[in-house]
Amino acid sequence: MSAYPSNANRRSFLKQTGRILIGFNLLPLGFCSLQAEGEGEGPSSDKINIDSWIRIGADGQVTILTGKMELGQGIKTAIMQIAAEELDVHMDRVNIIIADTAHTPDERYTSGSASIEGGGMTIRKAAASARHILMDMAAKKLDLNKNILSVADGVVSDGKSSISYWELLTGKRLEGKLLDEVMVKAPADYSLVGTSYPRKDIIDMVSGGEVYVQDLKLPGMLHARVYRPPSYAAKATSVPGEIVNDMPGVVKLVRNGNFIGVIAKEEFQAVKALQVLQAESKWEQSSLYPTQDLLLAKMKEQAKGEEVEKTLKGSFSSNDQTIHALYTKPYQMHASIGPSCALALFDDNGLMVWSHTQGVYPLRKTLADLLDLPEEAIRVKGVPGAGCYGHNGADDVAADAAILAKAYPGFPIRVQWMRYDEHAWEPYGSAMAFELSGNVKNGKISSWQTKLWSDTHSSRPGGKAGHFIAARSLENPREFDAGGYSAGSYRNSIPLYDFPREIIHHKYSGPLRTSALRSLGAYGNVFALESFMDELAYSIQEDPVKFRLDHLKDERAKDVIRMVADKAGWDSGDRKSGMGIAFAQYKNTAAYLAVVVKVVADYINQTYRIGKMTAVIDAGQVINPDGLRNQTEGGMLQAASWTLFEEVKYDESGITSTNWETYPIMRFASVPEIDVHIIERSLEKPLGAGEAAQGPVGAAIANAVFNATGSRLRDLPLRPEKIDWNKL
Amino acid sequence: MSTFITLKVNGKSYEIDVPPDMPLLYALRNNLMLNGPKYGCGIERCGSCMVLLDGKAEPSCMKPCSDLEGVDITTIEALGSRDNLSPLQEAFVDMQAAQCGYCINGMIISAKSLLDQNPNPTLPEIKEGLQRVLCRCGSQSRIIDAVLLAAKKLKT
Numbered sequence: 005m006s007a008y009p010s011n012a013n014r015r016s017f018l019k020q021t022g023r024i025l026i027g028f029n030l031l032p033l034g035f036c037s038l039q040a041e042g043e044g045e046g047p048s049s050d051k052i053n054i055d056s057w058i059r060i061g062a063d064g065q066v067t068i069l070t071g072k073m074e075l076g077q078g079i080k081t082a083i084m085q086i087a088a089e090e091l092d093v094h095m096d097r098v099n100i101i102i103a104d105t106a107h108t109p110d111e112r113y114t115s116g117s118a119s120i121e122g123g124g125m126t127i128r129k130a131a132a133s134a135r136h137i138l139m140d141m142a143a144k145k146l147d148l149n150k151n152i153l154s155v156a157d158g159v160v161s162d163g164k165s166s167i168s169y170w171e172l173l174t175g176k177r178l179e180g181k182l183l184d185e186v187m188v189k190a191p192a193d194y195s196l197v198g199t200s201y202p203r204k205d206i207i208d209m210v211s212g213g214e215v216y217v218q219d220l221k222l223p224g225m226l227h228a229r230v231y232r233p234p235s236y237a238a239k240a241t242s243v244p245g246e247i248v249n250d251m252p253g254v255v256k257l258v259r260n261g262n263f264i265g266v267i268a269k270e271e272f273q274a275v276k277a278l279q280v281l282q283a284e285s286k287w288e289q290s291s292l293y294p295t296q297d298l299l300l301a302k303m304k305e306q307a308k309g310e311e312v313e314k315t316l317k318g319s320f321s322s323n324d325q326t327i328h329a330l331y332t333k334p335y336q337m338h339a340s341i342g343p344s345c346a347l348a349l350f351d352d353n354g355l356m357v358w359s360h361t362q363g364v365y366p367l368r369k370t371l372a373d374l375l376d377l378p379e380e381a382i383r384v385k386g387v388p389g390a391g392c393y394g395h396n397g398a399d400d401v402a403a404d405a406a407i408l409a410k411a412y413p414g415f416p417i418r419v420q421w422m423r424y425d426e427h428a429w430e431p432y433g434s435a436m437a438f439e440l441s442g443n444v445k446n447g448k449i450s451s452w453q454t455k456l457w458s459d460t461h462s463s464r465p466g467g468k469a470g471h472f473i474a475a476r477s478l479e480n481p482r483e484f485d486a487g488g489y490s491a492g493s494y495r496n497s498i499p500l501y502d503f504p505r506e507i508i509h510h511k512y513s514g515p516l517r518t519s520a521l522r523s524l525g526a527y528g529n530v531f532a533l534e535s536f537m538d539e540l541a542y543s544i545q546e547d548p549v550k551f552r553l554d555h556l557k558d559e560r561a562k563d564v565i566r567m568v569a570d571k572a573g574w575d576s577g578d579r580k581s582g583m584g585i586a587f588a589q590y591k592n593t594a595a596y597l598a599v600v601v602k603v604v605a606d607y608i609n610q611t612y613r614i615g616k617m618t619a620v621i622d623a624g625q626v627i628n629p630d631g632l633r634n635q636t637e638g639g640m641l642q643a644a645s646w647t648l649f650e651e652v653k654y655d656e657s658g659i660t661s662t663n664w665e666t667y668p669i670m671r672f673a674s675v676p677e678i679d680v681h682i683i684e685r686s687l688e689k690p691l692g693a694g695e696a697a698q699g700p701v702g703a704a705i706a707n708a709v710f711n712a713t714g715s716r717l718r719d720l721p722l723r724p725e726k727i728d729w730n731k732l
Numbered sequence: 733m734s735t736f737i738t739l740k741v742n743g744k745s746y747e748i749d750v751p752p753d754m755p756l757l758y759a760l761r762n763n764l765m766l767n768g769p770k771y772g773c774g775i776e777r778c779g780s781c782m783v784l785l786d787g788k789a790e791p792s793c794m795k796p797c798s799d800l801e802g803v804d805i806t807t808i809e810a811l812g813s814r815d816n817l818s819p820l821q822e823a824f825v826d827m828q829a830a831q832c833g834y835c836i837n838g839m840i841i842s843a844k845s846l847l848d849q850n851p852n853p854t855l856p857e858i859k860e861g862l863q864r865v866l867c868r869c870g871s872q873s874r875i876i877d878a879v880l881l882a883a884k885k886l887k888t
Contacts, residue, residue, distance in 0.1 A: 075832065076830075076831040076832025076833065076834075076869055077831065078831070200828075202825070202828055203828060203830075205833070206824065206825050206828060206829075206830050206833065207814050207817070208814060209824075209830050209833030209836045210808070210817065210821040210824045210825060210830075210836055210840060211768075211808065211809065211811075211812060211813055211814045211817060211821060212766060212767050212768030212807065212808045212837065213767065213814055214767055215767070215833060216767075216770075216834065218770065219767040221762075221765065252751075270758075270762065271761075271762055272750075272754045272755070272758045272762075276751075339868055340834075340868060341772050341778060341780055341832075341834045341835050341866055341867065341868045342770060342771070342772060342780065342832075342834040343771065343772070389832075390770075390832050390834035391831060391832035391834065391868055391869045393868070420771065422774060423772070423773040423774055423775070423778075630828055634871070634874065635831070637870060637871075637873055638831050638869045638870030638871055639870065640870065641870030641871075641872060641873070642868065642870040645870075663773060663775060663777060664773060664777040664778055664866065665777065669866060669868065670872075671863055671866065672858075672859040672860075672862045672863045672865075672872055672876075673859055673860075673863055675859065675872040675876070677873070678873045
């Protein structure tokens with residue numbers, strides 16, 4: 005079995021093994037120091053300083069620091085490309101440090117498809133500012149006019165004499181601030197941005213390399229599992245403490261109120277202890293209400309709404325010709341393939357946490373609140389995990405690990421959730437309802453109303469310990485306070501189309517835990533809006549493509565629609581093509597995406613499958629076309645999975661979707677052909693793209709099902725048994 | 733209660749002191765320090781933990797170590813190292829067939845098992861060969877392309 009140092013000799017053990025572990029690529033900078041490694045390192049408190057973002061070593065290595073997190077979206081590569089382009093250095097010289105409170109600036113969360121628009125553009129500015137200052141330094145050093153100097157791979161030269169960035173800096177930090185008016189490269193001069201530079205991390209993924217927080221192994225590391233209650237608010241009445249403490253390898257059973265965790269020497273010993281806890285403990289149950297069958301009715305009892313937008317004169321009025329439709333979306337999961345995992349070490353120095361969180365700084369702040377520690381005594385280091393697609397269990401498991409580490413100081417504690425923990429305890433994408441009404445006059449929509457109901461789409465930690473599920477189970481529980489942010493609920497509820505409308509949002513507090521799932525409310529809102537556009541087009545026998553174009557002013561929006569119709573072979577005369585179209589500009593400010601879905605109905609077996617999905621995306625300037633394509637394809641398949649299969653099931657006694665059988669997601673048999681086209685606009689600013697496909701895909705499937713079968717499905721997921729096969 | 737169990741992994745024999753009912757996955761990850769196979773569901777429904785057992789792709793998260801003495805166990809690490817990738821691994825890199833990559837072990841192991849038995853798989857055969865492995869990022873279409881590319885590479 006593995007070495008198991010006692011507390012007393014742990015430090016010398018770490019010293020001995022620390023050197024070996026430096027080479028371990030998850031720990032490029034040492035591994036359990038609260039301070040940043042290296043002389044005088046540490047995040048510059050001021051994001052205006054260039055050296056908060058870029059460091060150039062005497063060895064010619066360029067290090068980029070980003071507060072953004074690698075989530076599998078390839079952000080590391082894209083940000084390195086942006087920096088290398090502006091600095092004029094080869095990619096081989098560039099490495100990157102991602103989210104780490106000891107090193108990188110606070111860039112809050114990696115969310116909302118905002119990393120290129122925000123973090124990436126800051127890096128561009130920092131790199132351009134650095135280049136500007138380095139050129140000045142070189143001109144002075146070489147005693148030459150700056151205008152005759154050029155840079156090739158970090159070497160500044162006039163053709164005769166030359167000096168490199170690293171010779172200029174000699175290992176010192178670059179002093180200077182981000183310049184507001186700095187000249188960035190003209191897109192025409194790009195040699196790296198706009199190319200599909202391959203991701204290097206995939207090489208480690210295909211060869212069993214150390215990539216994930218799940219792979220971290222620290223000397224003296226102990227394994228823990230948390231025994232979560234059978235339902236959110238159940239109370240433990242009897243826990244077999246003695247039996248568990250006597251089990252082989254068990255180091256400590258930690259109980260604080262209804263928070264129960266077991267620490268063991270070996271992972272399987274912790275799992276076995278968990279099984280005994282599950283078998284032998286007794287709980288006082290607490291019912292979930294309303295149950296699934298009552299959810300919609302209860303939701304709509306919430307009658308008071310807030311106006312999101314109103315361009316109608318007066319209020320919306322119905323007449324005999326008014327079309328109404330009700331769309332619904334169930335709770336859905338992030339359903340990461342790798343259950344959430346974190347490591348924590350608490351000792352005299354403070355608390356060190358390794359986490360796949362989307363926000364190292366907000367997590368640190370929330371852990372400080374939970375454990376009553378000053379923020380400076382906590383370091384959170386971001387390490388990639390399995391894809392999260394929003395706020396899943398990542399932060400919660402970090403809190404679990406921190407609580408257990410504090411209860412058993414001096415040892416790194418690794419906690420990985422079991423599959424059922426992830427399924428039952430992650431915060432879901434909220435169930436939603438949408439009531440849409442519209443009037444059509446002379447071929448155009450004359451008025452439109454959307455009423456929507458939703459629970460919150462954002463309950464990220466943000467400093468409040470009550471947002472950790474563990475904190476709500478403690479003997480002195482921390483209250484969950486949902487907070488005021490509700491824009492996620494009505495994201496993309498305002499049509500980009502041009503007609504008078506009113507949008508009304510009703511806040512609903514439902515029975516299940518909810519937070520940010522990829523695209524937040526946009527998936528449901530676009531599903532409803534774009535389904536309804538089709539219904540209105542159908543009501544006047546208009547081609548859905550033409551109908552959309554007739555209501556749009558934005559030429560970029562029209563371009564993606566026209567191009568996707570062309571690429572997919574859309575035939576406006578064909579009412580039985582099995583094709584459906586949908587469109588959205590994500591957040592009404594980010595990437596434009598239109599998609600055509602072709603479904604193939606199997607009338608004999610009364611089922612259908614998606615044959616092909618064709619999409620066109622305009623994300624403005626593209627940093628890495630293959631990366632954009634990869635994200636878009638992935639978003640499309642994930643949204644197709646949500647739309648075809650996914651619904652969190654629960655009853656009074658708790659969540660019943662606790663594994664892949666009870667919460668099925670797409671498998672290979674259902675994977676359609678995918679065709680993604682990019683409209684590249686290198687002179688425009690980059691637009692966030694990672695979530696652009698979610699909404700349009702859902703609606704396009706519904707529209708295609710209608711085209712193929714004549715049944716209008718308005719209740720997600722769009723299972724074949726909801727189709728009226730007699731209609732045919 | 734532990735006993736010594738001898739496992740043959742990647743061509744070498746290892747004598748490990750583990751409970752006999754411990755699933756193979758824990759031995760691979762924690763005793764033999766192999767990161768390739770991943771914990772995903774623990775009940776053989778996601779394929780993250782795939783290994784080759786006598787050349788055939790199987791999940792490792794439930795099978796007890798004690799049942800596997802004498803079985804040839806192969807993990808992704810043995811297919812090729814980062815500096816010397818096998819054509820199959822290389823095909824995944826060429827196609828950039830991953831996002832988060834957590835499922836890739838299962839995909840490559842399943843593809844290896846498939847291609848060893850069927851060097852010219854059709855699209856439906858590839859889908860069937862990978863059916864046990866879940867991917868949540870939606871990389872499936874690229875993964876299919878990577879397997880097709882690997883089949884081509886292996887022929888030349």
